[in-house]
Amino acid sequence: MAKTSTFWLLFLMSLICSTLAQYCTKTGPCSCTMDDGTGTIDLSPLGAQGGIAYEDYYAVLYPDAFTYSWNPCFSFSKSGCSGVAVCQVGQSDPSEAYDLGVHDNADFQPDFTGGGIALYYNSLSYERTTKISLICSTSGTTTFTVDGEDPSYFNNYDFRLESPYCCPQSGPGPTGPGPGPGPIVVTVDISVGSILCIVFFPTAFIYIVGGVLLNKYARQKEGRDIIPNMEFWASLPGLIKDGFLFAISPIRKQSSYEQV
Structure with missing residues (x-):
């Protein structure tokens, strides 16, 4: 699981860097x-x-x-x-x-x-x-x-x-x-995009590797629980989906007052 998370983070940053490239x-x-x-x-x-x-x-x-x-x-x-x-x-x-x-x-x-x-x-x-x-x-x-x-x-x-x-x-x-x-x-x-890439990759590597080692050896966790902040990463796709649906949904003009 840790390797999979690392792959997707690196893949995401490669897309960001490609987007920022001129x-x-x-x-x-x-x-x-x-x-x-x-x-x-x-x-x-x-x-x-x-x-x-x-x-x-x-x-x-x-x-x-x-x-x-x-x-x-x-x-x-x-x-x-x-x-x-x-x-x-x-x-x-x-x-x-x-x-x-x-x-x-x-x-x-x-x-x-x-x-x-x-x-x-x-x-x-x-x-x-x-x-x-x-x-x-x-x-x-x-x-x-x-x-x-x-x-x-x-x-x-x-x-x-x-x-x-x-x-x-x-x-x-x-x-x-x-x-x-x-x-x-x-x-x-050095462009802003390059600075973001340079800062992100070492930070992401330290975060993932350090969190995995801490959970495995200090907290004695096993399986998917060794991934740092697993609950957050598990809920992230749902949060992104909800935010996307909210952004593209039409604005409904509904009155918040009840008729008397």
């Missing part, structure tokens, strides 16, 4: 339209046609022996990278270059870790993946940061773009890409 339908290699109707994200003013907008940036969160380059919207070639959107090049050996993503494989997905929207690239061989978190900024400036290769996921690389062009509406005129290597900028952007 979705953006891809309309081009660097643009998408928000599904909630708030506007369009378009990174084309930041791209450099015939060049590289963000070139030779160092990883600041997970430093390594490489530099990273990215060009929104337009493909570029550099060292051993040809026709790519993102390229990784060795600092001491420029011939050591890797395709980290091409525009044909670009996709916009919810950013469950930071909230908002992220632009994902897959390499032509699908061996490497790049995630660029799009952080809406109203400061009027654009900041690009390379975090580096995620140590938890081999061949997965994390970048961040903080710009007015990441906001789902028409932004101000282009401020232009910053020079590389980029400045070390550490930002934290």
Whole structure:
């Protein structure tokens, strides 16, 4: 029973997190339209046609022996990278270059870790993946940061773009890409939905596991009685049903007074 309750709680929270997530339908290699109707994200003013907008940036969160380059919207070639959107090049050996993503494989997905929207690239061989978190900024400036290769996921690389062009509406005129290597900028952007998910899961786990252990070993309960507040959970479906029926039932205009 405890495992069943845990499953349903986790399932419920996954539905909540999915509902709170933002979705953006891809309309081009660097643009998408928000599904909630708030506007369009378009990174084309930041791209450099015939060049590289963000070139030779160092990883600041997970430093390594490489530099990273990215060009929104337009493909570029550099060292051993040809026709790519993102390229990784060795600092001491420029011939050591890797395709980290091409525009044909670009996709916009919810950013469950930071909230908002992220632009994902897959390499032509699908061996490497790049995630660029799009952080809406109203400061009027654009900041690009390379975090580096995620140590938890081999061949997965994390970048961040903080710009007015990441906001789902028409932004101000282009401020232009910053020079590389980029400045070390550490930002934290967590949505309300992400905070609720982060707080709920540990709390629910402690509540269920702690309550089960307390009831089983301290109170010597057995069977379904080891579930904490079992009476409440047993009555919850009925309460939800009653509340739902009350909410959808028509309002009856009945007098509370008796005729004399």
